[in-house]
Amino acid sequence: MKRFLLIPFFIVAAAAAAQAADLVPGSGPRCTGQLTGLIARGDAARVAAWVEAEYAAQPPAENPEPVSLCLNSPGGDIAEALEVGRILYDRSVHTRLTENARCLSSCALIFMMGTDQYMGHAEGELIGPHRSMHVSAELGFHRPELRLPPSDTRRSDADVESSFNLAIEATLLLVELANLPTFEDVMIPADLIQAMFTHRGADFFYVDTTGKAGRWDIRVDGLDWPAALDRHSLFNACNNLVAWKNSYEDSYSTEDVGSVESAVEQLRGGDTRLYAVNGVYWNYDDMHSCLISVPSQGAGLGICGSAPARAATLGTSDCRELSDVDPYDEDGVQPFEYHAEALILLPPSTPLSAAPAVLAAQSARATADWQADSDGTASLRRRCFALEMVPEIRGVQNFATLRAAPSFDAEVVAELPPGTRMTPVDPVALMADGPDNCVSLCRNTESFLSAMAHAGQSFDMDGLNACYDANRVWYELRAPGGQTGFVSGKFLRY
Numbered sequence: 355m356k357r358f359l360l361i362p363f364f365i366v367a368a369a370a371a372a373q374a375a376d377l378v379p380g381s382g383p384r385c386t387g388q389l390t391g392l393i394a395r396g397d398a399a400r401v402a403a404w405v406e407a408e409y410a411a412q413p414p415a416e417n418p419e420p421v422s423l424c425l426n427s428p429g430g431d432i433a434e435a436l437e438v439g440r441i442l443y444d445r446s447v448h449t450r451l452t453e454n455a456r457c458l459s460s461c462a463l464i465f466m467m468g469t470d471q472y473m474g475h476a477e478g479e480l481i482g483p484h485r486s487m488h489v490s491a492e493l494g495f496h497r498p499e500l501r502l503p504p505s506d507t508r509r510s511d512a513d514v515e516s517s518f519n520l521a522i523e524a525t526l527l528l529v530e531l532a533n534l535p536t537f538e539d540v541m542i543p544a545d546l547i548q549a550m551f552t553h554r555g556a557d558f559f560y561v562d563t564t565g566k567a568g569r570w571d572i573r574v575d576g577l578d579w580p581a582a583l584d585r586h587s588l589f590n591a592c593n594n595l596v597a598w599k600n601s602y603e604d605s606y607s608t609e610d611v612g613s614v615e616s617a618v619e620q621l622r623g624g625d626t627r628l629y630a631v632n633g634v635y636w637n638y639d640d641m642h643s644c645l646i647s648v649p650s651q652g653a654g655l656g657i658c659g660s661a662p663a664r665a666a667t668l669g670t671s672d673c674r675e676l677s678d679v680d681p682y683d684e685d686g687v688q689p690f691e692y693h694a695e696a697l698i699l700l701p702p703s704t705p706l707s708a709a710p711a712v713l714a715a716q717s718a719r720a721t722a723d724w725q726a727d728s729d730g731t732a733s734l735r736r737r738c739f740a741l742e743m744v745p746e747i748r749g750v751q752n753f754a755t756l757r758a759a760p761s762f763d764a765e766v767v768a769e770l771p772p773g774t775r776m777t778p779v780d781p782v783a784l785m786a787d788g789p790d791n792c793v794s795l796c797r798n799t800e801s802f803l804s805a806m807a808h809a810g811q812s813f814d815m816d817g818l819n820a821c822y823d824a825n826r827v828w829y830e831l832r833a834p835g836g837q838t839g840f841v842s843g844k845f846l847r848y
Contacts, residue, residue: 389423422449425464428458428461429458434460436460439467443534446470451491452488455488486575487561489706495558498521539571564697564700564704565597565604596661600666606702625651643659658689697709731749739796756839757841760830780829792827796821822843827843829841
């Protein structure tokens with residue numbers, strides 16, 4: 355039977371005499387087996403037997419340990435490669451490219467078919483892609499080549515028709531495998547197939563940036579979560595996670611959000627910091643915004659948000675209410691999705707080979723940025739009109755007082771030490787007697803989304819700070835002991 359080959363241009367002449375690829379035991383749990391060399395006829399049957407043997411060798415379990423296949427191949431027979439890919443998908447086999455591995459042409463298609471069967475679900479449910487590459491590995495795609503008989507032999511109409519039909523059949527099989535479902539998308543998204551078919555021969559389309567890896571759901575090894583995050587890291591995360599839902603972009607314009615520094619606001623300090631981020635995908639009616647939760651220790655962050663212009667939502671809701679994400683609000687819905695893949699923190703054009711150095715530089719810059727961050731006072735005051743999260747007592751040496759009315763002349767209900775978290779009874783601010791400008795300044799402040807959109811622009815922050823420092827702004831709150839009363843906003847922060 356004639357075979358349709360997807361192979362690099364520079365090894366076409368050797369393909370006819372190619373031996374089967376080598377399939378040998380791997381070096382650990384992340385590399386159960388290794389497939390190296392040119393993909394040739396018979397490799398699919400050998401891979402199928404190996405997979406079954408690996409699972410059979412495990413003790414009976416509801417969720418067996420995953421089998422992983424490491425690849426290092428220049429390509430080869432596309433029909434055989436697609437059969438291997440189908441086996442990996444059906445049997446939930448991970449794929450991986452180790453340090454300095456090269457996976458080109460039909461090998462790249464095998465790589466993209468690495469999958470995982472999510473635990474706790476019946477067979478066939480919640481399949482997700484599971485493929486990873488080291489920052490030093492090469493992953494390259496190009497379109498299939500139609501191989502006719504050599505020019506020095508007679509080409510009959512039957513030869514041409516047969517070769518053409520084989521090409522169509524292989525292409526249909528590729529499309530079928532590419533569109534196999536995952537719990538969020540398909541195994542090989544259409545924009546990667548499109549990029550693949552725009553390259554031919556030795557001109558490969560390489561997955562060589564963090565943005566390409568992120569868009570096509572490829573995990574990246576050799577890139578550790580940094581010790582600290584700067585504002586650029588958070589800005590990138592908000593934009594990357596929206597963009598990667600349906601496209602690859604190599605840069606993001608800040609035209610609608612101003613500088614990155616003004617697009618990222620710290621809302622709450624403490625062990626778990628909460629940030630608001632303005633993203634880049636705006637339209638006339640809707641903002642692109644994210645709320646990001648960052649622990650002071652450990653890897654990863656929580657994120658939720660929405661970009662209506664891209665019909666994209668992060669997390670379990672669009673989280674347009676700060677109370678939804680307040681870690682101290684017992685009624686909050688906590689709609690975060692959690693990410694610990696460091697590539698989300700980088701500009702999408704970052705070369706994979708340079709990603710560790712770029713991330714290290716961001717982390718070094720972030721150490722100072724983290725220490726210099728706001729303590730949560732400005733974010734509360736910028737939303738003076740109504741409390742949107744649980745505030746805590748700040749700016750006192752011993753205690754602040756909970757009063758029976760919004761005045762220091764009123765009876766003391768309780769003494770509140772620094773750090774006491776208070777529950778709003780009525781979130782709307784009350785004004786003590788004084789100049790009318792404080793009333794207008796506070797009423798002109800806005801809620802989370804609009805305040806973030808105009809951070810530092812639409813408000814007279816100096817005037818607002820003067821009102822707070824003069825004890826003009828009060829809030830009705832409940833103390834942990836159950837007492838209710840009023841606290842001057844001067845002593846509150848998020």
